[in-house]
Amino acid sequence: MQAVVEVFWNPTDRRLRAFWRVVLHFAVIFVGLQLVSAVILRPIASAVQGGDGSGPNPLLAMVSQILTGLVYVFVTILAAKLLDRRSFSDYGIVWNSRWLRDLLFGLLLGALLMGAIFVFELAMGWITVGSLFLTVLPLPFAASFLLFLVLFILVGAYEELVFRGYQLKNIAEGFNFGRISGRNAVFLGWIISSILFGLLHAFNPGATAYTTFKITLGGLFLALPFMLTGKLALSIGIHVAWNFFQGNVFGFPVSGNTAMRTAIFDTVQGGPALWTGGGFGPEAGLLGFIAMIVGSLAVVWWVKRTRGALNLSLSLAEYRLPSED
Numbered sequence: 001m002q003a004v005v006e007v008f009w010n011p012t013d014r015r016l017r018a019f020w021r022v023v024l025h026f027a028v029i030f031v032g033l034q035l036v037s038a039v040i041l042r043p044i045a046s047a048v049q050g051g052d053g054s055g056p057n058p059l060l061a062m063v064s065q066i067l068t069g070l071v072y073v074f075v076t077i078l079a080a081k082l083l084d085r086r087s088f089s090d091y092g093i094v095w096n097s098r099w100l101r102d103l104l105f106g107l108l109l110g111a112l113l114m115g116a117i118f119v120f121e122l123a124m125g126w127i128t129v130g131s132l133f134l135t136v137l138p139l140p141f142a143a144s145f146l147l148f149l150v151l152f153i154l155v156g157a158y159e160e161l162v163f164r165g166y167q168l169k170n171i172a173e174g175f176n177f178g179r180i181s182g183r184n185a186v187f188l189g190w191i192i193s194s195i196l197f198g199l200l201h202a203f204n205p206g207a208t209a210y211t212t213f214k215i216t217l218g219g220l221f222l223a224l225p226f227m228l229t230g231k232l233a234l235s236i237g238i239h240v241a242w243n244f245f246q247g248n249v250f251g252f253p254v255s256g257n258t259a260m261r262t263a264i265f266d267t268v269q270g271g272p273a274l275w276t277g278g279g280f281g282p283e284a285g286l287l288g289f290i291a292m293i294v295g296s297l298a299v300v301w302w303v304k305r306t307r308g309a310l311n312l313s314l315s316l317a318e319y320r321l322p323s324e325d
Contacts, residue, residue, distance in 0.1 A: 013319055014085070018174025021083045022167060025075065029162075032071040040067065058137050058260045065151055072158040076166050084170070086319070091165030092232035098306070099233045106225070106237020109298050113238075113291040114245040117282050118252075118267075126271025134251070135262040144262040148248045156240035159197070163219065164226045164235055168193040172317040185317040190227055194219030204280075205256040211277075211284045215255065218283050221292040228303045230313030238295065246281060253281040 010017050016024070041064055080088050093099075121127045135144040172189030176182050198216030201207060225234030247254040251267030256279065269276060277285030304310050 016083060018170045021079070022170050022174070024083060025079045025162075025166060025170075028079070029072060029075045032075055033068060036067050036071055037064075061260050062137075062147060062151060066154060069154040069158040072162050076158075076161055079166065084166075091161060091169065092226055092230060092235075093161065093165065094231065099231055101306070102225075102229070102231065102233035102302075103237045105302055106234040106239075107241045108237075109234075109295055109302075110238040110241025111245045111249075113295050114242055114250060114252075114282070116294075117287050117291055118250040118265075120287065121271060121276060124271060126269070126276055128268045128270065129251075130266040130268055132266065133264060134266040137260065137262060141262070145248060145264075148260070148262055149244060152244040152248070153240050156236050156243060159200075160222065160226075160232050160235045160239055163193050163197045163200075164223050165232050167196060168223055168226065169316050173319055176317040182314040182317040183312055186227060186312050186314065189316065190220065190223050194223055197222075201255050205258075206253075206278075206280045207256055211256070211280045214277075214284045214288065217289065217292060221296055224296055225299045225303065227312055227316065228299070228310060229307070230315055234299060234302070238299075246283075253277075253279055255283065256280045 008016060008020055015021070041060070044063070045060055076091075077088060080086060080091065084090075118127075122129075133141045135141050137144040137147070139147070168189040170189075171192050172182075172185045174185075175188045176185035180188075194216050197219035198212045198214075201215045202212045204211075222235045222239055225238075226232055243254055246252045247257070248262055249264050251261075251263035251265040252269065258279075269278065273279075273285065275286045277283060277288055282288040282291070300310060
């Protein structure tokens with residue numbers, strides 16, 4: 001009987017084993033999203049659209065994204081307390097000067113990478129700019145633009161918190177036993193959490209097996225600074241700026257999403273989809289992959305410059321019992 005119990009329970013750490021924590025975390029998020037959809041979003045959609053078949057309401061889609069983020073964050077806070085039995089700061093979110101500098105560098109890097117893609121495609125004649133300051137939301141452009149800034153800050157923060165901060169860390173802890181070293185456990189957490197990140201986007205508009213693979217590569221890129229620093233600042237900064245400049249500055253699709261289109265440049269995508277990513281967005285093209293490689297090198301440079309050395313954060317695969325004070 002004890003052997004059966006220990007399949008689920010770690011008596012040394014006095015908590016569920018890592019596999020079950022990861023599964024339960026995802027399961028509660030799924031249930032939370034279904035409840036939000038049934039209790040809040042569907043009644044609002046019915047009232048707004050009136051059953052006239054007019055299609056999705058852009059503001060409702062934005063509300064859906066925001067509520068999704070709140071579910072992700074709330075469930076992760078509960079999981080930190082009840083499942084992981086650790087401080088929320090252990091997931092890589094701390095407020096100090098180094099963290100803020102990393103965040104600002106990540107924001108700058110994400111913006112520059114997407115800007116380079118836009119300039120290159122424009123120079124190659126692969127895109128045309130039809131107009132400026134486009135929005136499909138029933139709001140002035142400035143208000144829509146600011147709403148999307150808030151939205152992508154939320155998306156970047158909650159996706160990094162869940163897939164890097166929570167999932168990568170727990171997966172790495174779960175593999176850190178026996179002959180598997182802490183270093184290899186971190187690498188396994190890096191790969192598996194990135195695959196999960198790719199699968200999250202497998203149901204996006206226009207998604208294919210190929211785009212899911214490319215998003216998985218994007219997950220590896222976004223997880224790299226977390227592996228090197230143990231903090232989420234760089235990952236959040238890159239993620240937020242990449243999405244925001246991609247969709248709302250340069251007018252590209254964001255992982256296939258164009259329904260809430262608001263952008264400074266009304267960009268019409270052309271050129272070879274192999275390079276540009278076509279209707280899914282730059283992350284699905286070779287230019288996006290090259291940008292990830294360049295971004296990874298920039299992250300390595302920044303970490304070495306600010307820390308003096310490059311080392312994996314092996315603490316990602318370790319657990320310290322909480323104080324009983």
